């Protein structure tokens with residue numbers, strides 16, 4: 001169990017623990033110790049946090065957590081809290097350490113650092129520092145400015161490090177975490193994709209029983225994997241609905257219709273709603289308005305399809321009582337966190353369904369991170385084209401046309417986008433980039449010369465980015481020859497496009513999509 005002290009690192013810690021094949025969950029530091037212990041954790045990790053243990057509103061810790069015999073590892077702020085709670089000394093030394101730091105491991109044996117180099121690079125981010133370890137603890141590492149950078153009490157199974165082993169800049173971080181889990185807490189690496197699938201299939205069967213379920217497919221990884229899991233569990237009791245809003249990329253709808261059905265054998269209802277969406281979008285250029293219209297229309301179409309299915313099932317004497325959603329663990333953690341973040345864009349997901357829902361939700365991915373969802377998809381036999389798919393926004397190409405959306409503009413963009421995707425795939429770059437939106441500047445024209453004649457066409461923008469979670473991103477340094485091939489092909493093959501430009505903005509300040 002990862003106790004979150006408000007750092008941005010808690011999710012990363014949970015992911016790293018899972019990479020060690022040990023299941024982990026995140027709980028807020030406000031959860032009382034008794035409640036944490038009642039969940040029967042096999043081990044506890046205290047995350048870092050933005051506070052100083054001396055700040056007025058500093059989150060504290062209940063000593064009971066250390067007395068229950070459950071192995072505990074404190075990281076950064078969690079380490080300092082541990083030091084203070086157990087009788088060590090934490091000073092506000094004024095000596096800050098941020099970023100890469102050299103850590104010296106003490107010569108005596110250490111459970112956490114066993115087999116790692118005597119000098120190693122770690123990632124630090126702290127103001128206060130521990131100057132004396134609690135009684136009974138051995139100091140296992142130090143840095144140039146911090147004498148007590150790690151300690152442990154093997155008998156009590158209590159461990160702490162000042163640095164962040166979860167970030168990749170800590171060169172032996174994963175090893176340190178694994179040593180805690182396997183050696184300190186005596187856990188086995190048994191949480192595998194097969195065990196996840198088996199567990200979920202059993203849980204879905206139990207929940208749904210002999211009733212029927214509906215799932216909205218978007219073409220994205222999450223809904224596809226959720227549907228495939230539920231299909232494995234309840235077979236023909238599941239029907240999927242795919243709303244084609246006419247804003248899909250080239251070949252996307254066909255891929256859902258053919259590849260997904262072929263891989264899973266799922267019952268699929270495809271609703272062609274392109275006219276309805278394009279009518280509603282006619283003449284609208286404002287990005288937020290577009291997003292709202294697409295979200296609204298989507299819900300209407302989905303509800304209609306849902307009602308039809310329920311009526312058909314009802315006529316056959318069956319009860320449709322469940323709605324499958326591809327909610328992921330980060331959504332669960334974040335909605336529980338409830339911190340007010342600014343609304344940058346109104347995200348529309350297939351998940352954005354009405355509040356007066358009369359269905360019970362089936363959310364087989366709500367314990368999983370994205371990379372785990374992909375592994376489950378692979379385990380279920382979904383093709384790579386679906387499982388390794390890069391993110392694509394729910395509102396589709398509708399928010400990649402700067403200006404009003406119409407069929408002609410969509411066709412232009414679809415062609416340009418297909419060329420860019422084809423060339424990136426051919427160059428073997430799909431896994432190197434997070435995604436590469438192609439944007440049509442429909443209200444911009446520039447002068448060009450093509451085939452000896454003057455043209456007055458539109459520019460398209462390539463927006464290749466690298467990212468870990470889409471919260472921040474950097475522009476990808478694509479090889480010039482690949483960029484050149486994309487540019488040449490788009491300007492030659494796509495009518496009315498006479499310029500290809502490259503977006504070299506990171507996020508922030510830019511967002512990944514243009515709208």
Ligand code: XMP
Nearest residue numbers: 347348349391392393394395470511512513
């Ligand atoms: P931004 O543009 O906010 O995008 O930097 C971050 C990530 O989210 C995707 N995105 C969306 N995904 N519905 C989605 O399902 C949406 O409305 C939406 N808007 C943006 C975007 O492609 C990127 O991966």
